[in-house]
Amino acid sequence: MTDAEPADEGPAPEPTEAETPWRRLHRDTLKMTALFMAGFAALTAVPAATGIASGTSWPIALAFVVPGAAVVIAAVVVPDAIRLKVTHYRVTGTRVEMITGVVFKRRRSLARERIRSVDLSANPLHRLFGLVKVKVGTGESGSGSGATSEQTLTLDSVDRAEADRLRAELLRRAGVEADSDAEQRLATWRLGWLKYAPLSFLTPLLAGAVIGAVFQVADWFGRGGLPVEIVADLVERYGPWRVLLLGLVAVVLVGVIGSLAFQAEAWWGHRLDREPGGTLRVRRGLLVNRSLSLEEERIRGVEVVEPLGVRSAGAARLDVVAIGLKTDQKNADLTTLVPAAPRPVISAAADAVIGPTETELIAHPKAARTRRLRWAAVAVLVLAAIVAAVHLLWSIPGFWSAVVVLAAVLAGAWAVWTALDSYASLGHGLNRGYMVARSGSVRRSTVHLDRSGIIGWRIKQSVFQRRMGLMTLDATTAAGRGHYAAIDGDEHEILDFADETVPELLRPFLVGDEPGGE
Amino acid sequence: MKETGTRLRPPRNQFDRRTLPWWRVQLLIATAVPVIPLAVLGALIAPARPWLLGPAIVIAVVGLAAAVAMPIWWHRVHRWEVTDTAVYSLTGYFWRTWRIAPMSRIQTVDTTRGPLQSAFGLSTVVVTTASSAGAVKLEGLDHEQAAALAERLTEITDATPGDAT
Numbered sequence: 001m002t003d004a005e006p007a008d009e010g011p012a013p014e015p016t017e018a019e020t021p022w023r024r025l026h027r028d029t030l031k032m033t034a035l036f037m038a039g040f041a042a043l044t045a046v047p048a049a050t051g052i053a054s055g056t057s058w059p060i061a062l063a064f065v066v067p068g069a070a071v072v073i074a075a076v077v078v079p080d081a082i083r084l085k086v087t088h089y090r091v092t093g094t095r096v097e098m099i100t101g102v103v104f105k106r107r108r109s110l111a112r113e114r115i116r117s118v119d120l121s122a123n124p125l126h127r128l129f130g131l132v133k134v135k136v137g138t139g140e141s142g143s144g145s146g147a148t149s150e151q152t153l154t155l156d157s158v159d160r161a162e163a164d165r166l167r168a169e170l171l172r173r174a175g176v177e178a179d180s181d182a183e184q185r186l187a188t189w190r191l192g193w194l195k196y197a198p199l200s201f202l203t204p205l206l207a208g209a210v211i212g213a214v215f216q217v218a219d220w221f222g223r224g225g226l227p228v229e230i231v232a233d234l235v236e237r238y239g240p241w242r243v244l245l246l247g248l249v250a251v252v253l254v255g256v257i258g259s260l261a262f263q264a265e266a267w268w269g270h271r272l273d274r275e276p277g278g279t280l281r282v283r284r285g286l287l288v289n290r291s292l293s294l295e296e297e298r299i300r301g302v303e304v305v306e307p308l309g310v311r312s313a314g315a316a317r318l319d320v321v322a323i324g325l326k327t328d329q330k331n332a333d334l335t336t337l338v339p340a341a342p343r344p345v346i347s348a349a350a351d352a353v354i355g356p357t358e359t360e361l362i363a364h365p366k367a368a369r370t371r372r373l374r375w376a377a378v379a380v381l382v383l384a385a386i387v388a389a390v391h392l393l394w395s396i397p398g399f400w401s402a403v404v405v406l407a408a409v410l411a412g413a414w415a416v417w418t419a420l421d422s423y424a425s426l427g428h429g430l431n432r433g434y435m436v437a438r439s440g441s442v443r444r445s446t447v448h449l450d451r452s453g454i455i456g457w458r459i460k461q462s463v464f465q466r467r468m469g470l471m472t473l474d475a476t477t478a479a480g481r482g483h484y485a486a487i488d489g490d491e492h493e494i495l496d497f498a499d500e501t502v503p504e505l506l507r508p509f510l511v512g513d514e515p516g517g518e
Numbered sequence: 519m520k521e522t523g524t525r526l527r528p529p530r531n532q533f534d535r536r537t538l539p540w541w542r543v544q545l546l547i548a549t550a551v552p553v554i555p556l557a558v559l560g561a562l563i564a565p566a567r568p569w570l571l572g573p574a575i576v577i578a579v580v581g582l583a584a585a586v587a588m589p590i591w592w593h594r595v596h597r598w599e600v601t602d603t604a605v606y607s608l609t610g611y612f613w614r615t616w617r618i619a620p621m622s623r624i625q626t627v628d629t630t631r632g633p634l635q636s637a638f639g640l641s642t643v644v645v646t647t648a649s650s651a652g653a654v655k656l657e658g659l660d661h662e663q664a665a666a667l668a669e670r671l672t673e674i675t676d677a678t679p680g681d682a683t
Binding site: 457483499504508509 | 527614620649651654
């Protein structure tokens with residue numbers, strides 16, 4: 001594996017735990033790589049051959065393209081064959097080990113007791129050969145001196161039976177009887193949940209991407225201006241309003257179809273199970289089958305996420321706050337336990353994962369609303385200044401003047417609405433040892449963080465907050481994003497809340513009513 | 519809502535007084551980086567002289583003023599404290615940040631010393647927890663004091679069982 005950083009480098013296996021035989025990755029992986037590369041080569045070779053042939057003749061085109069394709073395929077398949085030959089792995093009583101590499105022998109060894117997640121995935125090619133890619137994660141992610149050393153071990157690929165055996169074996173805890181009871185279903189995906197997909201932010205994003213792609217393709221063929229010409233032509237023939245309207249409809253339609261397709265591919269057949277032995281398992285995917293097993297011991301809470309569109313439809317999404325699962329944008333849906341679904345379903349799933357989550361939240365002081373309205377006022381002033389500047393600098397026709405003013409008014413109204421809505425979102429509370437904090441308007445999120453998972457406080461107060469008697473309490477944790485905040489609480493009450501949430505931690509640094517030394 | 523007057527008390531210790539010259543040198547270097555090239559160019563290129571020397575003088579004056587005044591203020595504002603249960607620090611004035619890391623959750627204790635710091639006999643102690651946001655940085659401790667503190671913290675954390683998550 002080239003993507004694996006050397007965790008433990010050393011020479012060939014030492015014969016200490018010789019009783020466990022070394023296993024190899026599945027032979028068919030090579031066929032899969034070859035097939036993939038053949039497909040890739042065909043896809044690129046055909047247009048290339050056509051292009052060359054149109055300039056010269058077919059024999060010459062083939063003389064160039066066929067060897068080229070062969071070289072490209074060989075360049076990937078041969079190293080992969082070597083990788084398969086030299087990669088060995090085994091699961092001993094205490095460790096999972098993998099050896100790989102030709103020139104640089106690399107040996108990676110993970111302590112089994114540290115394994116926190118086992119991630120299986122199978123794309124359509126994998127599925128054709130009955131193979132699965134297995135990723136074993138320890139959830140080690142130190143922050144010391146900026147050196148993150150998240151350790152994972154990837155087996156690409158093994159057959160399905162072996163993958164299931166590995167998953168079951170690696171997450172079986174000593175002392176936990178596996179036969180206690182069967183799987184417990186916590187949530188099951190329904191086709192109807194797909195209707196929330198077009199409400200996500202993916203819809204406009206995809207529409208934009210499609211428009212970009214059209215220009216890109218036109219550019220490849222040397223006709224970068226073609227789409228503009230076509231649109232101009234249509235405008236001339238049918239008038240601007242009709243084209244604008246139809247264009248909007250088309251863009252929205254593309255976005256809707258795209259987001260539906262994405263959501264369906266990612267979440268088709270989603271199931272959330274609790275398995276005997278204390279692991280949660282998420283299975284999903286239409287083309288790429290994914291299975292994530294997560295040790296419950298590492299779960300520090302859940303986050304109910306309500307993006308604006310999804311929230312307006314009375315739905316939400318459930319994310320897990322777990323150690324060793326990074327919430328980076330790239331694999332953001334790794335942390336999602338239940339995709340956008342009706343609120344009651346999400347509440348039930350959250351209750352099933354961490355226990356009752358119904359919490360009475362303490363609203364934040366009115367000053368927090370004033371603060372947000374002030375930001376909105378600044379935004380409105382800036383907008384007004386822009387509108388004034390536009391009108392003073394250029395003499396613009398009435399139509400565009402109306403457009404600019406209308407856009408500014410809408411943006412201003414949006415700013416004020418967001419201010420009020422984000423204040424309404426603010427709240428914090430304590431529920432059976434879970435710190436609950438809610439905030440956000442465009443992306444409203446309610447985090448339920450296990451207080452035993454709070455490993456420190458970061459309390460912030462800007463000059464403006466100080467004058468308004470507000471304070472932001474940030475709980476640091478090893479799980480999820482690393483910190484979760486109760487924003488703009490009352491500066492005294494929030495400290496009492498912190499003190500109550502994690503007893504004894506803040507107490508020595510608090511003083512009562514008498515004015516503490518400024 | 520309970521009406522209480524609970525507030526945070528500032529950490530007990532100020533940083534070493536040698537942080538004042540250390541900060542000053544840093545500020546002077548930061549000032550010198552734009553000022554010296556501007557001044558040299560101004561001396562060499564006669565026609566552009568007012569355009570080069572003008573900004574140079576402004577930056578130099580602001581930089582010098584900052585070097586004199588700011589460290590005194592920072593020294594007053596930044597504070598730290600280590601108790602038997604936690605490490606506690608306060609930084610910033612316009613954006614005040616109190617950080618509290620409990621002893622039982624400390625994962626690593628790093629002591630670092632830059633070339634400039636060691637010239638003033640200072641050290642930085644960084645206490646990290648398993649959270650990417652939880653580090654507490656104590657910049658500007660006397661280096662013997664820092665070594666002793668790091669040793670003490672390491673002892674305490676070694677004695678704590680578990681993986682501190």
